[in-house]
Amino acid sequence: MTPEEITNAITQALVQGGQQWLVATIGAFMPGLWALTLIFHLARPYVLRTLRKLSLRFGADVWWLSYVLIRDAVALITFGLSVLFLMPNIALTMDVPLTAPLATLFLFWALYVKLMRDADDDVRAYRVATAFLVIGATFYFVPQTLGLEANSQDYLAGVATFLDSAKNQALAGPILVVALVGFAATAALIFYRVVLSASRRVGSGTAAPQKAGLS
C-alpha cells in the first residue's frame, strides 16, 4: 500500500467515521434524552407539591420557572436531535430503532399540543400531551432495547432483526413515509394556526397593549 493510499484511507475513515460517530453518538444519547423528557414531564405533581411548600412567591416562581424551562428545553432538544431519524439515508441504511421516525412524530404532536393548548392549566391538554409522549417514548425504547441492543441474545435474534431499521427496510420505508407525511402536515397545521391566530389578534386589536409596551 502506497503512502497516498494510506492517506486516502485515513481521510475516508475520518470523514465517514466522523459522520457515523456523530449519528451513533446522537443515537446513544437519545434514550437518555427521551428518559429525561418523560421524567420531567411526569415529575409535574412532585414539582407542584414542592412549590406549595415554598413560603415566598419569589422562591416559588424561581422553582417553577426553572422546572418549565428545563422540561421544555429537554423536550425541544430531544425533538431537534430526533429529526435525524427522518433522514432517509440514515433511517434506512444505519442501525436505528425501526419506529424511531414515529417516535419523532409523536414528540412533535406533544409539542404541538403544548404550543396550541395550555398543557399546564388545561388538564385535558396535559393528558393528551402525556399520552403522545408515552407512545413516542415506547416507540423509541422498545426497538432500541429489544432490537439494537439485544444482538448478543440468540433467543431474541428474530425480534432484534425485525426492530432494526437497516435489517427490516421493507417496513422501515413505509414507517418513514408515514412519519414524513405526518411531520409535514403537522408543521403546516402549526404554521396555519399560528399565522391565523396572530392575524385575528392583530385584527381585533388585542395586540395593541403589547405594541404600546414595546414602544
Next chain:
Amino acid sequence: MTTDQLATAIIKGFLDGGESFLEGTLAAALPIFWLMALALHLARPYMLNTTHKFSLRLAADIWWVLYVGLRDAIVVIAFVMSFMYLFPDVLMSQALPIGGSLAAAILFGVLLTKLVADADDDPRAFRVVSYLLALGATLYILPTLAGVQVSALALGDPWDGLGKALVTSTNPTLAMGLWWISIIAVGVMGFVAVWFNLRAPGASLRRVA
C-alpha cells in the same frame, strides 16, 4: 489490504473504541453519583437546621430550592447514566458490575416514590427512599469493588472466582436474569408513574390556583 478495508478498520476502531470509552466512563462515574445521591439525601437534617438559621425567608427559600433541585437532579442524572444497564449488548460486551441493572431499576423506584408520596414531609416515604438508595448504592458499589476492580488485578482464587461472578461479561446468565427483572420492574413502575400523572394533575392544578 485495500484502501477501503483500511478505512473500514479505522472507522470500526474509532466507533467501537468510542463506545467502549463512553460506557466505561459512565460506569466508572456512577459510584460517585450513587454516593452523592445518598449523601445529599442523608444531608436533609443538616439542610433543615441551616434553613432555620436564616433570618430572611428569601434566603431560606433559595437555600431549600437549591438543595432540593440538586438532590433530585443527581438522582435523575444517575438514572439516565444507568440507562445503558438496560441494554443486553452493553452488559455482554463490557465488564460492568452485575447489580447495575437492578440499581438502575431501584433509582427509578426512588423517583417513583418521590412522585407518588411526599418524601420530604412523610417519614414513611422518606424511609422508603433511604432504604432504596442504600440498597441501590450497595448493589452498584459492592460489585464494582469486589467484581470489576478485583477481577482486573488477577489475584488468583478465590478472588478471581468472586470477581468473575460479580461482572456482567463473565457471568452472563445472572446478568441477563437480573436484566429481565430490571426491565420488567422499570416497565411496571413507568406504567404506575403515567397512571398517577393522568389521575392526579387535575387536582394539583386546582389546588395551586
